[in-house]
Amino acid sequence: xxxxxxxxxxxxxxxxxxxxxxxxxxxxxxxxxxxxxxxxxxxxxxxxxxxxxxxxxxxxxxxxxxxxxxxxxxxxxxxxxxxxxxxxxxx
Numbered sequence: 001x002x003x004x005x006x007x008x009x010x011x012x013x014x015x016x017x018x019x020x021x022x023x024x025x026x027x028x029x030x031x032x033x034x035x036x037x038x039x040x041x042x043x044x045x046x047x048x049x050x051x052x053x054x055x056x057x058x059x060x061x062x063x064x065x066x067x068x069x070x071x072x073x074x075x076x077x078x079x080x081x082x083x084x085x086x087x088x089x090x091x
Contacts (some may be wrong), residue, residue, distance in 0.1 A: 023085015026056025027078040034074025 042064045049060030 027082035039072025
């Protein structure tokens, strides 16, 4: 291996593989949880709006927006965890 080569071998390579796998697993799990939570909140928001009509629309819209925010936030965290696991700058 040439001096200055960025490829890791031995213990460093093994640690990188483990952290990358762990980062990808945790990142994937966070993305799934965020997606499910976001979809559930949007569904509840749409249900509230559908059942109550215009009277409940602000509450329904707020719940839907909250779901979108949770999903976006957890997706950003998931990408950061995956990047960190791969040894990349997270943000």
